[in-house]
Amino acid sequence: MTAQDMADVFHRIALLLELKGENPFKIRAYKTGAETVEGFAGDIVALAAANELGGIKGIGEALRDKLHEMATTGKLEFYDKLKAEFPESIFGLFDISGLGPKKIALLYKELKVAGVADLKRACESGEAGKLSGFGDKTVVKLLESIAFHEQHASEFRLGDVAPVVEQVLAALRENKQVGRVEVCGSYRRGKETVHDLDFLVSSKHPQEVIDAFVELPLFVHTIAKGGTKASTRTKDGLQCDLRVVSNEEFPFALTYFTGSKEHNVALRQRCLARGWSLNEYAITTSEGAEPPPPVHDERDLYRALDMEFIEPELRENTGELDAALHNTLPRLVELSNLRGTFHNHTTASDGNATLAQMAEAAQELGLQYLGIADHSKSSFQANGLDAARVRKQIAEIRALNDDFDGFKLFAGNEVDILKDGSLDFDDDLLAELDYVVASVHSVMNLPEAEMTKRIIKAIENPYVTMLGHVTGRLLLQRPSYAVNIPAIIDAAAATGTIIELNASPWRLDMDWRWWKLAKAKGVRTSINPDAHSVHGLQDLFFGIRSARKGWLERGDVVNTLPLGKIEKLLQAKRERLL
């Protein structure tokens, strides 16, 4: 079992205990236990196996023993017994917004609702509406939630599939029969969600490669298996396809399977104009046409069409082909360009690493600075800081900074934007901070005009350095609240406010589709992981993918600036309007 597997068991125990109406604090203990395991910096599996888990906050005697059992036997008897009391499909009901443990338990007890399909039936038949605590409006809301859920069925967040991609690529690379290896499809294009994974390899022995592929331990089911392609499924239902081609075919197949479909159609049209026909294996020449130059890799393919190489993230047929013809493609920002990042939480609010631990992790990543932005007081659920605690944290940060060499912690705060657009702290306190992230965390159901006005009011406060997760969406779980993004972009442009690109794979917010507009208006971004643990800093990787998909260059991303320059920028943002 991996650390994530063990954390998942704790998460599920918490859900099952909720269904049983157990002591809420016991449930909480399992949830924090799960988060502690997820965020643990070190090999928790090895430690648990060796019975050397001690003194970890949030892991007491009972959880420690359970981790030991999982690490040594790969199972947990307590969980297996608990699980047997409910059908497996019942977990799906927790993804329906508007449903919590009490309602799910009632639905199961009274109507034998064991999953989303049952729920839909019970809502449509009118049975659900008769239950105590349920009414017409509840049923309508549930049906809406089910529809949203169905719309995104069999989609996966980038963060959920990235570990699978890494494992499969590593396994394919180890195979001696395999030459070139790539992951294609929407994953390679950096889409925020994918519904399957497409792998491509070159080999002279396709059957052997296919046979080895379907036997990989992370697959639980083989959907199809032939001489050059196979389809499998992981335990989470993620479909993984493999195509095997020859080394000569590889660049054509890579382009073809990377897509997008629209990009490929446009590429083929350009080939036709030269008397060439492009498919996933080769370019063929019609009679009388000039033969294409030799193509050994993707770069050659684009070069054959007199184009610059088009990065996979840009291949959506939204202007990239023309830009490639005219040498006006952006030079996309890269992970290695980042020098620091803002919007990170610590144990002061709802993070699980201390200031010092976060600072150390940032330095290990090679960053020169890290912005701390814990929650403000109105975010009670996240243990938000009041003014006194903010001032205490500022002092702690200043003290830590005295000991750093070539690294700096910035004292910030993720200040709640209240319902009327005012901020959770007064300007005097904001002025003591190095920077401010302003975010909406409550009353997300305002009409669009009101929500837009509310956010713009916050942006207009000169102490607001950047706007956090603009739309509040949680991918595959909760849609954006109603907000006029172009109006927000205009306001940000007028005030010099940075719009965050929240890099959490749950958010990736602002969406990549808006960045071209923002860039055209002169709005810059900060790619922020919204890290709640040391591990969370890794989410910068997903943020970079989205930024690239939004055509962003190094100059568009403020946290590519070195320490000296970012300090000046934060200062200038305030002075500009004060």
Add this chain to the structure above:
DNA sequence: GCCGTTTTCGGCCCGACTGTTTTCAGTCG
């Protein structure tokens, strides 16, 4: 189930909103 400069029990995270109620339970952040 966790935690403790109050050490083996008694706290632990609070408030808004919604829809169902007719004073409150459930969900969410």
